[in-house]
Amino acid sequence: MNPSTALARVLVDELARCGLTEAVIAPGSRSTPLALALVAHPDIRAHVRIDERSASFLALGLARTSRRAVALVCTSGTAAANFHPAVLEADQSGVPLLVLTADRPPELRGTGANQTVDQIELYGSAVRLFTEVGVPEPVTGMVSYWRSLACRAWAAAGPDRPGPVHLNLALREPLVPDPGDSGAWCEPVDGRPGGRPWIDRPARPAEPAPLELPPVERGVIVCGDGDYDAVPYLALSAATGWPLLAEPTSNARRADAVSSYRQLLAAPGFAAGHAPDLVVSVGRPGLSRQMSAYLRRAARHIVVGDHRAFADPVRTATDVVPAVAPPPGADPDTAWARSWRDAEAAARGALDALLDGEEALSEPRLARDLAAHLPLGSLLFAGSSMPIRDLDAAMSARCGARIIGNRGVSGIDGTVSTAVGAALAHQRDGGGGGYALIGDLALLHDQNGLVIGPGEPRPDLAIVVVNNDGGGIFSGLEQAGHPDFERLFGTPHGVTVERVAAMADLPYTRLEWATDLPKTLLGEGVRLIEVCTDRAASAVLRRRVQEAVTAAVDG
Known part of the structure; x- marks a missing residue:
């Protein structure tokens, strides 16, 4: 067994002993040993994505929903840099991630070698732990080092203070198993007996006195x-x-x-x-x-x-x-x-009466009605900008559904991919249907999240897209009166959700009337539902809602 293969197999086995069950892999050459070890492990479900940013947010969604660390793997160079937005979100929102970046060995760094960048502490203070793992060598003591490091990384990712952990793995060629690989190494590679982790973690302390x-x-x-x-x-x-x-x-x-x-x-x-x-x-x-x-x-x-x-x-x-x-x-x-x-x-009476006054779906009514119609056991992913704010403003109190969103850094990066990952984890753990409420810019920002290769795990996920042809959140802010508003903030794009659905070969429905919402949500697999609205009219409606509530409570 060559050194790179040995490191990957031992590290993955130990992470599985710690509790790893999901891994997301972005294809690349230098990360080959890790990818092969992950897909070969019987207790780990692997997901492959061609785009590193999409892969990283898929892992974020899986980890956020399952509350378990997910491994995220890429090759060297800009691949690792594309993980950065998801790492920042994981840090701020306390989501456990194990970021495993493959790297060139030291002799190729700083020489102008192809696909080589400085990956040491690439994510700065956003990670709970960074370790430069070092080039694997066929010497005694490597197995205990790799296994104890895996346990340390797993513990650092959570549950005490969940967040991302970064292991940078310098791998020399050969990157694939040797022909006729027998699994032999210079020392035993086995872990602890009975499938136990190398280092047992103590039970969490008792709940503090309130x-x-x-x-x-x-x-x-x-x-x-x-x-x-x-x-x-x-x-x-x-x-x-x-x-x-x-x-x-x-x-x-x-x-x-x-x-x-x-x-x-x-x-x-x-x-x-x-x-x-x-x-x-x-x-x-x-x-x-x-x-x-x-x-x-x-x-x-x-x-x-x-x-x-x-x-x-x-x-x-x-x-x-x-x-x-x-x-x-x-x-x-x-x-x-x-x-x-x-x-x-x-306030509730005034708000509902105004929203019910039109049968055509407005943005606030869509948010209210979608939240109300979620079946018991459902998961709803709320996109940043206006979708989460319309839910906040219009959603009635209810039980039986879980609502999540990327609220750590509150960006629109990776919205689709996070929703896909969240739904996959929710349904693997026995949960019901997955739903997402996002904006058109968030969809366009992460179209690659819809590209799921044949044979890859797919969730049941209805993605409801509010298409107001641009950045709706700015229509309610001070920028709305500026003469260059449309170009700089409104950013119209003219792209229909139907075209995006065709690109990804996904089912598509256009929804116009509130009474059609329940039946439109029915279906299986990933599907896109478009609701077309007007940004200016939506801003006016939100002001009318506030005026109605103010009149109702202030008299």
Whole structure:
């Protein structure tokens, strides 16, 4: 067995012992030993993508949904650089990734050798661990080094503080197994008996003692984006009567959560009369300017999270604690609680009445109705820019569906690929149908995510694309009045989703009427559904929704 093959086989075997079950491979020559070892392992499902950026976001979606580290493999050179956006997202959103980049050996670096760049610490501070693995040599001690390194990398990727890990593997030729390879090496390559990992990890420490919250009436619970258990915060709201303001990707918008908080906090009269004495926040809040402004008004802001890395986007945190508990003897039926319930009912009524006034699908109504029609056990991937914001503004509280999105860096990079990966992991773990709500620019930005080779695993995924011929989010911002707005921000492209579907040989449907949404969502495999809207009209409708809610709650 040649050294490159030995390293790859031992490393992959040890990662599988640690728990690796998914790997994404971008084709290349230098990474051949890793690719061959991954596809040969019986406990690992391999996915191949021709585009490194698409591959990396596919791995991100798999890892985000399964909550398990996924291996991501590429050859040397710009291939590794194309992983960078996904690595940044994994870092900011706490997604475990094992990035395995093949590299030229040291004697070829800095010489002008083909496809050679400096890959040392390529991703900077975005990774939890970087290791230059070193050129494999046929000497005693290599197997224990490789196996212990695999365990260390697996542990560094999570679960204590999940995130990406980068191993840079310098591989010399030959890169394929020797003819008649017997598997012999200069020392035994076997791992621990019984399939155990080389290094056993101790059990996670017991849950920390929660902070008992002060007995205030005017409390508010804010659930931002993140992968955490929402039940304690729903229970806290039920015990205290404090309103729960939940972003869609918190998966806490259930039961009596306030679904119209975005409009309520933008209603001048309501906002003026509802300054909080205490805010308890968890996850990453920051989807709306209204929420950011509201956090600044809190007399005390308790953040629940890891003291080493917690979200405090407007610098208002006064305490950081690992867990919270309701104050003893809390009364859930106070004047404060009743005022929020009454406002939610009035706002919800005004919002729904306005959206239901037209049978043609608007962007906010599409978001509201799609979230409402998701079957139990479904997964919805929400694209950045307007799709996630329309969900935040229009979605009613509901249970039984999981909503995720790339909210770490909030880019539109790799949107399609992340959704495909998320659906694959969701369905491998026994979940139901996969759905995505994205914009036209996000689709065009990641058309390669639709290119899935024959024989590759494919999910059931309905991708609903809002096509407003450009960047809809800018129509509601200050840039909208600039004379060069259309060219610089609107960026019309004139591409229909039907043409994109034809490129990828996928089923396509154009959806116009709200009553047709449930039957249009039916189907199998990856499919594209296009909803054509007008950017300017959508911006006007969102303003009308806010005016209607303001009138309903401020009188």
